[in-house]
Amino acid sequence: MADKKSGAGETVVIKKYANRRLYNTATSAYVTLEDLARMVREGAEFVVYDAKTNDDLTRQILTQIIFEEESRGEALLPVQFLRQLIGFYGGQMQGVLPSYLEMSLDSFARQQEQMRGQFSKAFGAAPGAGLLDEAVKRNMALFADAMKMWPGFNAAAAARPAAAPPEQPAADPLAEMRRQMDEMRTQLDKLAQPPGKGG
Known part of the structure; x- marks a missing residue:
């Protein structure tokens, strides 16, 4: 089971069918990877389950979203980083790396929020205002x-x-x-x- 984080709302359940279609049980509508990417950006929590086996597919779907973004030209991950990441699979550090990457990204997100806060203090309530x-x-x-x-x-x-x-x-x-x-x-x-x- 994927982690369910409480906060802005309940975790949305997405069902993946054999025909590769993704079904949002909260809205009773089929969704695309692009829709799921938008949900991530908006801070909505979701988990993806195989409709037949009930296996958790959240990690694979998120990886697929990253692949789609990268192949569309929205390159975010440097080639050297991808090489190093692949090199960690099967190695001794494989168990430690996920926690380290999560900590690093959390730290980066906090710094970004601090910069936004400082910008808001300097230039008003929102960028371009005040x-x-x-x-x-x-x-x-x-x-x-x-x-x-x-x-x-x-x-x-x-x-x-x-x-x-x-x-x-x-x-x-x-x-x-x-x-x-x-x-x-x-x-x-x-x-x-x-x-x-x-x-």
């Missing part, structure tokens, strides 16, 4: 302000007094940048005036 979105908004605002300083782009700037700073708290870094941009715009306007004209 701080990153705020940085994009600030950059767009600065870019828009910069464009208003040049002829052809300053129609919006002409609608308001050039030297009037925005009515925002000085503690806001964005407000401070806008104030500095307004000062630069005023200085550029003065420099752009023809010589001999007052102002």
Whole structure:
């Protein structure tokens, strides 16, 4: 019997028939290896039994999924690793290797989760959100302000007094940048005036 892990839900039983078809007893529908691969990625637990003998075929089916992924061009396992793995079959280390590989992959998965957590802390609740979105908004605002300083782009700037700073708290870094941009715009306007004209 394969290990049944409790957690997100019950372990789904898949029956394999003589015609090689796989039947999901939870959904009462036939499934493919691709469907099972998707279930693995989604964290769903399943076991595969031979419909006639009730033998546990989970390991063979998971190996078959890996074979399908590798042959499709989704190569994940280096050739040297596969050679070494084959070399361990029948050797003294065969009994120890499965536990070692499981520990190594668990450790890798934990490190990946830690990296995701650190990324979330640095850039907000999810990648591409929070701080990153705020940085994009600030950059767009600065870019828009910069464009208003040049002829052809300053129609919006002409609608308001050039030297009037925005009515925002000085503690806001964005407000401070806008104030500095307004000062630069005023200085550029003065420099752009023809010589001999007052102002």
